Amino acid sequence: MTIEEQALLLSGDGWWATHGVERLGLPPIALSDGPHGLRKVRRNDSAGAEGSVPSTCFPTASALAATWNVDLLREVGAALGREAQAVDVQVLLGPGINIKRSPLGGRNFEYFSEDPVLAGRAAAAYIEGVQGEGVGTSLKHFAVNSQEDERMATSSDLDLRTLHEIYLPAFEIAVTEARPWTIMSSYNLVNGTYASENAYLLTDVLRRDWGFDGLVVSDWGGINDRVAGVAAGNDLEMPGSGDYNRKKIIAAVEEGRLSKPALARAATEVAALILRAVAGRRPDATFDVEAHHALARRAGAEAIVLLKNDDHVLPIASDKQVALIGAFATTPRYQGAGSSMVNPTQSSNAADELAAIVGDARLSYASGYDAEGETTDALVAEAVQRAEGADLAVIFAGLPDSYESEGFDRRSIDMPPGHVRLIEAVSARQPNVVVVLLNGSAVSMPWASRVKGIVEAWLGGQAGGGAIADVLTGRANPSGKLAETFPASLEQTPTFPNFPGRAGHAVYGEGVFVGYRYYDAKRIEPLFPFGFGLSYTQFAYEAIRTSTMRFDADRDGAVTVEVDVRNIGKVAGKEVVQLYAHERAPVVARPVNELRAFKKVALEPGEQKTVRFTLSRRDFAYYDAAQEAWAVRTGTFEVRAGGSSRDLPLVAAIDVSAAQTRTKPLSRRSLVGEFKRVPGGEALYVELVRALGFGALLSTDDEASMTPDEIVAIRKARMATFAFIDDMPAIKVCAFSHGALSEARLDAMLELARKGLAI
Template sequence: MNGTLSEAAALVSRMTVEEQALLLSGDGWWRTHGIERLGLPAITCSDGPHGLRKLEGLFGNSVPATCFPTAPALAATWNTGLIREVGAALGREAQAADVQLLLGPGINIKRSPLGGRNFEYFSEDPVLSGRMAAAYIDGVQGEGVGTSLKHFAVNSQETLRMATSSDIDERTLREVYLQAFEIAVQHSQPWTVMSAYNPVNGVYASEHRQLLTDILRDEWGFNGFVVSDWGGINDRVEAVAAGTNLEMPGSGDYNRNRIIAAVREGRLPKETLARSVTEVVAVVLEASAARKSDATFDAEAHHALARRVGGESIVLLKNDDGVLPLRAGQKVALIGDFAKAPRYQGAGSSQVNPTRVTNTYYELTTLLGAENLVHAAGCADEGDTNDTLIEDAVGQAASAHVAIVLAGLPDSYESEGFDRRSIDMPPGHVRLIEAIAKAQPNIVVVLLNGSAVSMPWIDGVKGVVEGWLGGEAGGGALADVLTGRVNPSGRLSETFPVGIEQTPAFPAFPSHAGNALYGEGLFVGYRHYDMRNIEPLFPFGFGLSYTKFEYCGIDCSSDAFDADAGGSVRIQVKVRNVGALAGQEVVQLYVHEQAPAHPGPVNELRAFDKIMLAPGEEKTLFFTLDQRDFAHYDPQAHAWSVNPGAFDVRVGGSSRELPLEATLEVRARPLPRKLTRQSLVQDFSAIPAVYEEFARALGFAELVEPESAAASANMTREQVIAARKARVATRAFVNEMPINKVPAFSKGSLSEARLDEILRTASA
């Protein structure tokens, strides 16, 4: 976009301050302003992210568009090539609707399954989220339509979302909540990034200079513009200064006049305003040049793609006695209101007006024959039921060979704007499943939901299928998997807990106090379950197939890796299909640090790939790991750092099933520290003479002198052990003392002047 930036800068130099301020606010809800005298057009944006939602105003019907599966389902495919196809289809539909900017994807990390907007976000893991987002962006922008990566940053709850500060330590911020954004920005350069409603550590995201300028632009190299979430501006002048370019929706003259006044009064430099406007104009020029006035799209082809994606997203969670796939000639009882009136998308700003919607009842009738299928509603709207509905459903189920119960979460249970109260399904759905299970041993539960649910009935059913919110073709996708036309290959993009009490942020989520303390730190999702050795209901990355895979071997290109020398290490993995059917496996690679310097996750996802294998076929996969794959964020140095030592590379089919392992010795030098009066004595351990001076001044010379063998010889065994314990305790006391305490503690034997001299010398 460099050429466009220079063209934009030239155009902006011809604008008045009033015109520049005009371009930093929307023209209503969905358009930017143009400047006719300069030939600068307006552009139009539209909600996404799983389908185009072009509206006029805030409410009303949007244009018909393909409703693809929602984000957790897309992520559950673990197939970046397929997500790129979805992005390309969305780009074509945006071109056909004369939309230049699609507001998506959403990649906030799922801190808790109670998050009301979890159906719009990919995963609990930043690597999976980031790679899915990068593929999506590549697909959309490859069609000449921009994306808006959102919501930047740490937007985890809907409760009081415009006012609650996400209070988080720097390491957790970098390693968990920013990493997905970093991957997407550096790999795919979205045209825009959308700032979040919430403050981060007390500073509104739309005014957060460190996030929007220091990290996003200066560190990651983002070269597009930042747009506010709709109504997400707090102080307009501060937002411009921090790096938020476009305010949406437009506020008329209200904030525009504030910008103009701030420039005239010298509170906002003219150069800052011009730079902000230039970044907007560059994207406008790029979008205008890519506009296709005669664009159309093939609705049938896109519906077929939605069905294919839906099929790959479905996760087979349980399949006792091979109850699935359904077999020819079986009589099937299809139970549940969702069978004919499916829940296929979330509610709120991502709600799409689909071109058509298929349901599982119709699709199974087509595949199995009407004579082999019976249906009972079992529940009414919103999951309520009664004795009559239950009795009818039980009767139909008992007369069949297999009962398929469609259940999950109704619309009222999860939406933008509020968080879920629990992870439980409606009591009516639970009652229905338990009643059917007593009458029909061959029962399969199919779930339609945007995030994890509890399953108190799981021991009483033979099969469980996670169907997510599968989009307009979800009914056909489910029919394909249930009948075996598609071998399930979806893998969970989030951990499913047994109960809400198991989850990382319980009971602090959501916060109602105006401050959300991210006290669980790094331990989000599977990182939490691994560290605390908690067995979830289903682990991250888990999923079954109608065939079986064997992990046959692992090899590294080297036994050692120098993280400071650049380059990479290559991991070779062999996987074989040992079953009777062709199928796809998701091969997941995790890294484990054997002796971390600071507490950290047990395993972290670092790479993955999805492969198709015929029966008996074996394939070799190659993964490449570099310095960042072994690094943690050091909040003292404000940089990524590698702790030298042994790292295990673990590979398998889920976060809890990693049969292959290889060990690497990783070499790295410690990062230089900026030493201050708040530094600890132990921070000077790399300067032995200074460390010794501190120890002697504090009266603990024995810490820097070798242990006396002669003295030990005159002690009993108990005395030797006691002396060694005292030495360890003394060392800890000294090491963790801030050096500004040494002059007083040493009664002046180490002076303030000497302390200043040590700092000057150490920092030279």
Template sequence: MNAKEIVSKLTLEEKASLCSGKDFWTLKSVERLGLSTIMVTDGPHGLRKQDAASDQLGINNSVPSTCFPAASASACSFDRDLLFRIGQAIGEECLQEKVSVILGPGVNIKRSPLCGRNFEYFSEDPYVSGEMAAALINGIQGKGVGTSLKHYAVNNQEKARFVSNSVVDERALREIYLTAFEIAVKKSQPWTVMCSYNQINGVYGCENQKLLTDILRDEWGFAGLVMTDWGAMNDRLEGVKTGLDLEMPGSHGFNDGKIVAAVKSGALDESALDKVVLRVVELILKSQENRRESYRYDKAAHHALAKKAMLESAVLLKNDNGLLPVKNGQSLAVIGGLAETPRYQGIGSSKINPTFLDSALDSLKAAGVSFDYAKGYSLEPGSAADPAFIEEACKIAANKDHAVIFAGLPDGIESEGFDRDTLDLPESHNQLVQAVAKVNPNVTVVLQLGAPVILPWAQNVKSILLMYAGGQAVNSAAVDLLLGKANPCGKLAETWPLSLRDTPCYRYFPGNPRSVEYRESIFAGYRYYNTAEKPVAYPFGHGLSYTKFAYSDLKLSQSSFKPGDKLQVSFTVKNTGNTAGAEIAQVYIAAKNSAIPRPSNELKGFEKVFLQSGESKTVSINLDTRSFAFYNAQKGSWDIEGGEYEIQAGPSSRDLPLRIAVQAAGEKLSLDQKDKYPEYFDLPKNDFAISDASFEALYGRKLPPGSRRPDEPFDLNSTLGEVAATETGKKFAELVLRQASQALGGSGDILAMMENMLMDLPMRGLFMMSGGAITPPVLGALVDVLNGKPCTDPALAAMLSQ
């Protein structure tokens, strides 16, 4: 039977049942009609299949699998083929473990470097994010395993992520925050899309008709299933009506019963339910068709691919006087605990149990390199600088030709569930680098972290090699790069600012308790820094090599452009150095004399080209209507503004030696926007502040309140942190935290993540988080008590008496 025939034979109760998960990781079955249960598991940079039934936080170990470089690292490869191959490998591991859908990739934009989950996301640029995601998805799904493109949408922070309202103007929504999803959907058709926890302009993602149906399905042509993030469901009936297919991990039958009752009462049209159920059945059938019994993957080959991926993704930020690679015969000091125990991934639902884990010390020994080693600092969370460790490091570095320091952000600083509050490295790392640089003029720093940091010692060291969260082979890859066995070729997929205050959303991140205003609008990342001509530490697209490249001979296939045309941009890249290497050539478009706010330039194409010493190649990149278009919020369409544009090509967003003009036919705009929101036309370099009046004019409606009113009644969307402001709520919150700690255990950093998540959790989410122990009637009774009514529920009374 096909999916439609199966749906026609389902009972109402069976239909409702299929709309939610059986448990944390599996869907329900209807064996009489040939529908078996299927498994979904976390990703996105490897398979995280857990034996434990209910640990979505990454606390308990999962089955061993290859930990590939996180998206923050692999994006720097700008290599679609590499991401495709990683996807194939992840798909193979899913086949072995009988996993039907892996929950990734994540394409949320890096709005602020403080976001605790940025290591899981690709870029501050939607084009890069979409291209990398599409390649990864195609690789995974080519093996017959589904993906879940997430978190849809405008989920760019961890603080208050369950209830916050992302307040974003329509143009920024479409150009910045939806474009990556659009590219991935159109180029790869993921089997599923995962909606985010948050509200988008006042409507939760899991019941958002505009996002789930009007844009995703009707406009982009998405043909798959939409599922919730775990515990994101707000109103299940609204979800069915607006296109939310699958609630995960389910509500122990509670919402299923609501669906049945609503259909019987006429409050929910059964035809709407049938559409949702059809997509669930289609996913199950597709998964069943692609099962491969007794499949086994090659662990060693996948580890080698993880290393290859990191070699292609590492970014050489600085290399004064050609200090790297390490020269033969140089005496070497290796310093830093991360050389022995790498920081190779983040904390949370993406945490992988690796099949192997390479040590830089072992890799150096295997390469026959002699060195002295000093620990340099403690890897314990929150540990202070230790003078004895620093003294030991300086002692071994003082008489060496070259000192290599492994530094970064240790485990527990970057995590799902909370955001960082600083861009600083641990003081123990900063003091170590500064001290060693005083006794040795030839210092290389190898950075392991998930997101940008401030480097106060950058001018005092000669070389900086950025590895990001580079997966299980990060340290063996670092050694190959240090020794010159491989040539760095990665480029930054995000800007590294000079200070936190310089970031465009500094004033607005993480926002108010209940609303996050995206006042920077389209000026995210380099779109702000470049337009405001703001100095940065390292610009978007930056990355050095052990060789040199020259750009020349920029040509266009035509001198003018009109909607519907294809424009080919071609130029020559030559390796002018003495070493073979790869260059990531980038093409940007700049609108000249625009009547609307526009970034100074925007990335519209890139290509990675490998060149032997002295070799030249022609790079060709095609541009289309969308490359020139902006989203016209007044018309609800993508339009080209008529006038002159400049095509720019080069090695980074701020190093573009090739430029040529092209005339584009399009709309003659007279939108009178400068009087309404003047700040967006003249971005300040020092303090990016947007007035209430300007943002409200851009937003096009009255701004919502930022926090809960003191006299506002509590409800099921009140967070545990909000209710803890009352005596009863505090007692209840303490009970929840105590029981969660006892049930989950874990290290100090894990417990901190858990506490942050729980305090931001709406009370409706406690039903899922407690495994059904805290029931909806108990939560409803608690709301009544918080609002001044007497306690009439015996179960709640018993809980509060503990």
């Protein structure tokens, strides 16, 4: 290709297509928004104001993650792939995989979880499903895209350990296991450098460390410096910018500011994507609209989380009169707002679907509030009257579109005051109240103790009404589990009061303590913990076994963990068996428990199954930022199994061993205490202490002739002295010793230490 042709490929043609190169027979291909449904915009030169073609609106990512069912995610992905083929779309822009740092994140409905393992496994299954149909995916938004406010101008500022332990692993799992065709870079900066021109992320981590061999596309309008982006590894700019950035690329190559190999590499990635997409095209593809709607209903039901069910108020008994309260019962909110908004093939609501199951005669209805969640005395009075005339009141509440959307972050986790007022008024007059929530992320529930049942139905997609009806009537046994912690108040959350970041910076001060990791470390009782969800049956965790009690992280490939779980209830159900790792005496601050594996199993009444997990070295590791590598410390770990992050009845201990981790070379600025912690540095530590005049304190031989009080006193003195010495930079010993330790001798000591390191 000519330089001009290569540069042409690096920018889209309009909003939703790539450029082709007619001379070479290279055609354009189409990209389309996702991720929970295909948003094929009718005009390529438009952002979507003219609407999109009809497609199945599946439950949003927050709901799909709550299924904890990777097989189901794969099914949904395959359905999306078939629909993309049917309308000639070659790349679906999804899934969204960013970690939910705060429940205030405006786009949380579009992301899977606060935990990277759950998010990564869900994304990998989704990608396998879509790409199995010959359609590419675009894993997004890479990386550390946690807020919507000022998203194009804010730097996510965080340390390397937090980056690698929390915000990158989900991407790593999806990339290494499912091989997405493309990765979408995010709008934000990461530690001061735009993600779209961040060579550390796009080249060092993504391509070198993870072996990614696909294309990196910008988020729409996410390019800052196009030339810098190409050099860093951002291949395709979307939407197209005409010849604006193309001229800059050509000029940079001609002037030597951008190398020809860098341009060729990016152009090759675009050409390879086009050829791959063309090879996967199925011109005669169609999809079964009704079958996909049925799949959406099944996925919606499995996503529903039963949060409370006092006195077995659910499922609804066959002889009960039911009052349906709340406009969401007839006009539900079933998807999020923004670029993922789908034009559904059809839609359902809970009122109609319940009527189809139990009959109109058993139901009454009151709207309770308007589209924005506002209510009046008259609407409340009508709702109370309907509730008093029934055996059970089911109140539909949650968040209107204006409360959460792409483009802005939430200001609180409260529901509209009208919804809260309605719940409080009805529950004061009707003892049997169930609240069904339609929302994309966590909400506060000051009324939770006043109602008998709480059903988290999320944004359940176009078949969400039927899914809710199936769960309320017992046609489907709820099996969803929370993929994010529900706090009792905003003040409980890890990022309060510093989310979202302002003035160009979002400081990730909570570090690795995100979500349940924070609540566990601070011993805070949330409203509902991560991984929690009830069922119409009960499960017993009976035994846990490991293939070994001693695991050499450097030599042994893996350790197998087996968990026995039994359905001790009277109806069939599904349980999510969750496995967490806990280090008993960590050298560095680590979360109390970290999810390492999970599996959803179906059990008939009385049935017992053994669930097997395989753990590797990485499952016991933390990220050592000083060495920029994963490290394992010798010590005892516990593997804990159960039904939520706060319900882990089974525990097995494993003694993990590992060789001395590579240590950062000592320098003049290294602390004195660091010398005794590296091979070859122990003798040098003694020399530093003696130069300071405290060599006598290194020996405890004199304690044999001391009284108990004298021993206590000398030990206190040693403790205070060494606390001061060990935290002193080595270069300061020269001045503190009045030159007894020269700078030349210190440099010689450092060279000796470097030669003695086990690198």
